[in-house]
Amino acid sequence: MTTPNSYMNGPDERGHFGIFGGRYVAETLMPLILEVEKAYDAAKADPSFQKDYDYYAKHYVGRPSPLYFAERLTRELGGAKIYFKRDELNHTGSHKANNVLGQILLARRMGKKRIIAETGAGQHGVATATFCALFNLPCVVYMGATDIARQAPNVFRMKLLGAEVIGVESGTGTLKDAMNDALRDWVTNVEETFYIIGTAAGPHPYPVMVRDFQSIIGREAKEQMLEAEGRLPDQLVACIGGGSNAIGLFHPFLDDKDVAITGVEAAGFGVKTDKHAASLTGGKPGVLHGNRTFLLQDDDGQIQDAHSISAGLDYPGIGPEHSWLHDIGRVNYASASDTEALEAFQMLSKVEGIIPALEPAHALAHVTKIAPDMGKDKIILMNLCGRGDKDIFTVAEALGVEI
Amino acid sequence: MSQTRLEKRFADLKEEGRGGLVTFVTAGDPDFETSLELVKGLPKAGADVIELGMPFSDPMADGPAIQASSLRALRNGMTLSKTLDLVRAFRQDNQDTPIxxxxxxxxxxxxxxxxxxxxxxxxxxxxxxxxxxxxEHDDEFCIPTMEQGLHFIRLTTPTTVGDRLPKVLNNTSGFVYYVSILGITGTAAASDSATHEAVARLKAETDLPVAVGFGIRTPEQAAKVATVADAAVVGSAIIDKLRENLDDDNQAKPGLSQAVLEYVRTLADGVRGSRT
Structure with missing residues (x-):
């Protein structure tokens, strides 16, 4: 049920969050996108769809993921209590499984015979390849050539799972270019193919669909936090590339006015340089990949290349709902640089025995900045959305270590 | 309201009893001067309508040829306002050919x-x-375009069926562009019979001229399309010809325009011979 004066009512029937969102796609795709929307609405209303989702979420993905009180880290920083929502413990190593599970069940419902996906860090690609193996569907993953080089373990993982990984050379060979080529594939094979978009962006209904599937993070966390502390946290923190893990954590808390919410973008070499991925901090509204949202672009409306040490955040756009939440001021968006993320990455490994992915290491970098100044009675809840096994080569290289 | 340049062109083609040739080139590919020379030469080479690509960094519906073309133009400093400069320069000595x-x-x-x-x-x-x-987004650009007395031309595709077709044809003017394949520009070509059927389906729903494109590479193909449709659109094949006339640094070799225009001439001859 929606209520007036709620932050949780969006989008409207045309997929708009304020001026953001929409469906800016080629005509070839429009009928299919309308079909996806219809099928998704029907699935939502069908208890058997939710039952299937719950079954695989519990027995295959391993949900609910734990809520963990990071006691040593809390002591180390000397301020607010820090909790992690441990989505890095999901099968496939990140929050991406929550969304892929939902979309692949929808694809099966629609009788689609082939799955395509784009991937940056490879986390979404691995999750998609995993569920395609489980459900015996052919899987094609588009991945930028640059990302293939820096995320070799995930590329090999996808291949082991039976997926075909197609390297994308155009642009800078990162997530944006992979998404372009996935859209080109979809236009060409529109009848039998389902495109599993990995982040809360793209044409409507993708942003809302991805948000809904990822919201399991926030719903569980809310319940777990009430059980652990008897109250809601004071501050939520999550990293943002396209923003799917963040919207998943944030959405169920949007109407809890006393909960402050911060999304952390990738500042790369710094938001004042031309090498970052902070679309909200350094971009302006534009239209790309099927939606209107904040984009890194030049004065002529040409999309600029993003940069982040984390392949998963290396995207010049952001989900439209985040653009809206930024615009209306409900969520505060900060940023953390490559260097800060690397420090946080090492710190968590040593202090808590958890090697985080470079993506949530950005969120953690922000936590290390704010926690010391908050009272010991305050609570921070951070989404630890992925594990760092895939990143050890990148980190070793950044630290000048040969392995 | 008086006839627009585009409406007049299609009316003239009808009178002549032949199909038209619509040629696509990217504005500013490989550079502004060469591109202007090429565009200026198109009418004489037999292009009836000029489709001019506005370069974009992320052309999602385009195949490799036009992607590369767009990037070449951007690397050489092309912008949207320079694209308008190019049109302005073309109009100095051509008032008849629609752009x-x-x-x-x-x-x-x-x-x-x-x-x-x-x-x-x-x-x-x-x-x-x-x-x-x-x-779905007509209010944003299509309606303002029509209010200015300019044409908003819509693509219809093999997936534009049922209720969708009237929706797409509504607010479309000038002509309808039928994309004959599922896919991106410059890849496969549709079969003659499929194109024939699709054009007939469109003609049953609209009085607008129908142009057919995507995958047309030879004068023979262009000729065939021009027998069933009001015009044939050729893009990637022209861009490929342009690319053959670039050096290793993607700069124009001498004679680029002439070579591309000669090729356009063969397409135009094909189209012109098709209904005799």
Whole structure:
């Protein structure tokens, strides 16, 4: 049920969050996108769809993921209590499984015979390849050539799972270019193919669909936090590339006015340089990949290349709902640089025995900045959305270590 | 209302009893001067309508040839306002050949819709094909375009069936562009019978001229299409010809325009011979 004066009512029937969102796609795709929307609405209303989702979420993905009180880290920083929502413990190593599970069940419902996906860090690609193996569907993953080089373990993982990984050379060979080529594939094979978009962006209904599937993070966390502390946290923190893990954590808390919410973008070499991925901090509204949202672009409306040490955040756009939440001021968006993320990455490994992915290491970098100044009675809840096994080569290289 | 340049062109073609040739080139590929020379030569080489690509960094509906073409233009400093400069320069000595700008919405959105329409109209643009603006977003650019007396030309595809077709045809003017395949530009070509059927299906729903494109590479193919449709659109094949005349640094070799225009001439001859 929606209520007036709620932050949780969006989008409207045309997929708009304020001026953001929409469906800016080629005509070839429009009928299919309308079909996806219809099928998704029907699935939502069908208890058997939710039952299937719950079954695989519990027995295959391993949900609910734990809520963990990071006691040593809390002591180390000397301020607010820090909790992690441990989505890095999901099968496939990140929050991406929550969304892929939902979309692949929808694809099966629609009788689609082939799955395509784009991937940056490879986390979404691995999750998609995993569920395609489980459900015996052919899987094609588009991945930028640059990302293939820096995320070799995930590329090999996808291949082991039976997926075909197609390297994308155009642009800078990162997530944006992979998404372009996935859209080109979809236009060409529109009848039998389902495109599993990995982040809360793209044409409507993708942003809302991805948000809904990822919201399991926030719903569980809310319940777990009430059980652990008897109250809601004071501050939520999550990293943002396209923003799917963040919207998943944030959405169920949007109407809890006393909960402050911060999304952390990738500042790369710094938001004042031309090498970052902070679309909200350094971009302006534009239209790309099927939606209107904040984009890194030049004065002529040409999309600029993003940069982040984390392949998963290396995207010049952001989900439209985040653009809206930024615009209306409900969520505060900060940023953390490559260097800060690397420090946080090492710190968590040593202090808590958890090697985080470079993506949530950005969120953690922000936590290390704010926690010391908050009272010991305050609570921070951070989404630890992925594990760092895939990143050890990148980190070793950044630290000048040969392995 | 008096006839627009585009309407007059299709009316003349009908009178002549032949199909037309619509040629696509990217504005500013490989550089502004060469591109202008090429565009200026197109009418004489037999192009009936000029489709001019507005370069975009992320042309999602285009195949490798036009992607590369767009990037070449951008690397050489092409912008949306220079694309309008190019049209303006072309109009200095041509008042008859319609120019349709084709591309993606973001550069226009950033330029500002109202300012862009005013500037495009005064430069001598006749209409637009904007790939990522389906009828669901008509209020944003299509309606303002029509209010300026310019044409908004819509793509219809093999997936535009049932209730969708009237929706797509609504607010379309000038002509309808039928994309004959599922896919991106410059890849496969449709079968003759499929094209024939599709054009018949469109003709049953609209009085607008129908142009057919995607995958047409030879004078023979262009000729065949021009027998069933009001015009054949050729893009990637022309861009490929242009690319053959670039050096290793993607700069124009001497004689680029002549070589490309000769090829356009063969297409035009094909189209002109098709209904005799």
């Amino acid at each position: 349709i700008l084709m591309g993606y919405y973001n550069p226009i959105y950033i330029y500002g819709v109202d300012k862009f329409l005013t500037d495009a109209k005064s430069a001598g643009v006749d209409g637009f094909i904007i790939v990522d603006l389906p009828p």
